Amino acid sequence: MKKKTIGALILAAGAAATLAAAATPGLSSTLTKPADHPESGITWAAEQFASADVTAEKGLAEAVRRCMAKAGYDYTPASAGQSTVDLKHHIGFDTLTVEAARASGYASSKPKGPGEPAEGSELGKLFADPAFQRALHGGEPQEQNTVRSSQGTGMLAGGCTAEGITAVYGNANDYMRATGLAFNSLLVATNAAGQDSDIEAAVVAWKECMTTTAFPYSRPGEAVSAGLEAGGQKELKIAVTDATCREKTDFDAKLTAVLDKYLTTRMKELETEVAEVRQIRNDASARASALLG
Template identity: 25%
Template sequence: MRRLLWPIAAAALLAAGCSSAPDREAAAEKVPDPRPMGGVLHYTEADAAALHRAEERKVRECMANRGFDYSVVPAGAVERSTAKSPYGLLTPDLAAQDGYGLTVERLKETPADPNARRVSALGEDERLAWEAALKGAADGPREEIEIPDGPTVSVPTDACVTAARQALYGTSWDRNEYTLQALRNTIVQDTLDRAPVKSAERKWAACMRDKGFAYAHREDPLKELRKRLDAAGSDEVVLRATGREELRIAGQDADCQVEAGLAERIAGAQKQVEKALPAARTSVLNDFRAARRAALERAQARGST
């Protein structure tokens, strides 16, 4: 669960009058949310939570079959990660809620692992056996997945986490997911390199300068805020102040993105980039979509019983 600091900070900022103009809010409602490959790698909060629960149940079943106790790990808060744009786009609502998510992430309490106490009570040999069953033995069998134009990923085939994924999604899931993740990264970079996007980013920078922020690149405010958070350490007063400043900057950032038409330029550029993709990617996409759809159906059916 999130701590209450952030909603309090957001309310304080909004009470100070730092909200978007009505016409800007109306324009923001029509802003696209471009995601590569039709958003095949994007999940709603509900879907992400349902799949996490289903996968954890499969892990528990696998561990039980190997003679080990395992408690399902809660999904925790996933709303920020599921809403996050691969292009760093912001909406006024998202910016007003928790800015860029930096202070929220810094203050977030890591959910307790329900297995930690059980594992710590085991003897060394038992603990190593439990961990090997869950994550795979260090010298155990592995599948080497070669990513097109990318690195080779090594996946343990004797791990319950791997068995759980395969039981839920199918045996080709890991290979297809890693392949599509690499392709998504390429699409994002190629899209951001397109001239219309570069032009919109220059308009964004000019808009931010008009608001008093000397940022040349959209990463600049994040870099500045991370430095402040690092300097703040555990000082909650400074963290609160940084959180309020993050809300202020992110709100202006979101407004300038709308004013520059950044999301529209990115959406248009992405379409052009995707038109040039090799046709061979179609079969991977179709397989992945089918596996994802079937997994969600299974997860939702189990969740309703």
């Protein structure tokens, strides 16, 4: 048995989360139009739709771990799905509360989830091993391990990855729909929301507040960059000042109101897909629960 390794990379389905938006069900070539009567709370509902089922993802990781153990690798993959989605991040801003800023500065703005392993690290060497890759993703030719369906193309689905996906989600097509494609289907709405003039109005109000402080930055992104560069106590001071001005100007509420306009339209368009994805996740969660015991 090879040395235990905790995966810092997603399964094979990172590709599912980065499939071209054009592969998403019902995706229009034009950006989503704002609703005349935005639905309060729809942004939260959209974030739930964009987020993978936690139990299903744990079951998938466990199924892959067991399969890899049979191949001689004690390897536990990191979750591939977007477990918690903050759609404000996808219009250029991360949620920041005063409490979070006091506790950990701009931790919420730092990279999350799996990423590329450092070259030469134990994990990097493992992923450079062709035998490990064959066990995880399947053998050559690669063409035979590529999923093509009405939902999209581009995810490797061989080896233990395919075994895990089948065990929990039933098939790769449903897995793609319940993870990366669910998230991708909202991009036409978030991209449209990011161009809404109400966002700039919210930024201007925040800027006016910041001019009265020791950190007169023009945009939240400038404050975040300065805080992360400074680190330590100065990062905390900048973050708390930033978060306080966001609170005073209702910054996050204004961003959510913008998202509500576009997501009301988009979630209406996706009603059938949302219901079907919910059922896929429920079934996957049940299989995962049985697998996890």
